[in-house]
Ligand SMILES: Nc1ncnc2c1ncn2[C@@H]1O[C@H](COP(=O)(O)OP(=O)(O)OP(=O)(O)O)[C@@H](O)[C@H]1O
């Protein structure tokens with residue numbers, strides 16, 4: 037199996053005035069292509085911080101981060117943006133769709149920022165929305181969609197540029213059990229189609245969908261084992 | 266993101282806040298409209314001045330005693346009492362001169378017909394009509410004989426005729442100018458306004474009549490000369506000056522002021538050009554103020570849309586993409602304001618010309634310039650907010666509440 041993510045001794049410290057928060061204190065992880073990883077841990081344990089590093093949204097203070105065979109630590113903002121665009125799809129807890137913008141246009145967004153590849157944005161966005169079961173809601177605004185539907189739009193947006201990696205930070209945090217199960221089914225389908233998925237959650241039932249479980253505490257990984265079904 | 270997409274995004278966000286966008290644009294609208302209108306008024310004024318001076322004849326020289334002051338006026342000092350009718354005879358023989366007439370002014374009340382009228386009597390010779398290219402509607406001009414004898418005859422303008430002899434033929438009528446009885450022998454053709462003066466409010470008398478019977482002086486105010494062509498004006502100017510200096514003891518070239526009509530025209534248009542530039546500059550300041558308004562709103566908009574910026578960055582927008590998005594939004598805002606401002610100025614210029622009767626000349630060049638300038642304002646004042654947006658940290662932007 038090809039290595040997709042390799043974190044080595046990742047340290048991230050936040051400084052707020054005199055208070056120093058060690059959000060990540062030397063994290064080592066290797067994630068291969070095609071894995072489905074759940075990350076759990078108490079609030080403030082550094083899960084989101086690690087996801088942001090993996091997602092190229094934030095740079096660590098020290099350590100090494102190889103994504104798809106390339107060192108990310110030390111890259112400039114422009115290269116980071118291009119990595120986010122082509123290698124990573126994000127799904128956040130709070131849906132993070134552009135307000136007053138249709139589902140279709142929200143899904144088109146990553147393609148607009150894709151450099152050097154011309155394609156039919158409309159058709160690709162429609163195909164992605166159909167894949168998540170929202171073929172009938174193309175022209176709905178986010179505030180005309182339910183939470184579960186909004187999260188599906190976010191997933192469609194995450195996959196439209198066909199990135200190898202999907203990152204989801206508490207994607208079901210704001211959804212009820214039934215809708216959560218539907219959204220998780222989408223992740224399983226994506227994983228079955230070869231996407232690597234890293235997903236943060238507080239709920240053991242959600243983590244149970246994954247194949248591998250990483251637990252964090254105080255900025256460190258305290259356990260990393262396969263999920264027994 | 267491609268430019269077409271950026272413009273679409275910008276228009277959407279502008280339309281989302283219609284009232285706010287309009288109020289923001291208002292500064293540019295007013296700025297652009299006032300620049301164009303100011304320039305139009307200035308151009309109109311210049312055109313009028315030029316036309317009016319041309320109407321007075323382009324190959325005309327005016328001679329006065331006294332030097333020209335730095336401000337362009339004539340210094341009326343003691344040197345003024347120099348020119349006499351003898352100078353007319355001396356100058357008349359110079360080559361290139363077609364017609365020459367003295368001018369001697371005296372103000373007085375003209376009484377007759379149905380009432381009286383305050384006017385300025387101009388003492389001239391018959392050449393005056395040649396120089397001013399003026400014709401009579403009726404009657405005759407006074408003759409050399411009238412000049413020699415200081416005849417009590419007058420040629421009047423249309424305004425004077427209308428005031429004193431409405432619907433009455435004034436030719437042959439007797440009037441009084443001051444205490445002097447005068448017979449009207451001619452009626453000048455209507456000329457209209459010139460630089461705010463009513464040209465038809467005029468009474469022409471033989472120059473000798475004015476000098477001897479009204480002001481009691483042997484000096485004349487000025488000499489008017491018309492030359493054969495415009496090209497020889499500089500030569501004639503020099504010859505006139507040399508003759509005058511030679512024939513008046515104790516004078517030099519600065520004692521006389523020999524001006525051509527084109528010099529007067531240049532001076533007048535230059536003044537009005539300066540005024541136009543000044544007005545346009547003041548109007549330009551309002552454009553800059555409009556630009557500051559745009560900057561202000563763009564800064565607010567960047568703050569309001571911090572989360573949107575974060576989302577765009579998360580899905581792969583480069584710094585440049587965000588910069589261009591906000592820059593184009595501010596350019597679209599200001600250029601839209603510019604276009605509306607141009608439309609407004611067209612309406613205003615139309616209203617001024619056709620309704621208010623103010624001469625205003627629409628200059629297509631100023632339209633292009635103001636549009637270009639408003640685009641520049643958009644770039645200049647949009648750049649700082651746009652850069653602020655582009656430099657945001659993606660995580661902080663996403664977390665922004
Ligand atoms: N921008 C920031 N500035 C200062 N401190 C921060 C910042 N982001 C995170 N932290 C701190 O870093 C630590 C880890 O935060 P992180 O968001 O990774 O936790 P988490 O595991 O995702 O928690 P939760 O489950 O509540 O989302 C916390 O103590 C948090 O207060």
Ligand SMILES: [Mg+2]
Pocket residue numbers: 083084085205
């Ligand atoms: Mg978190």
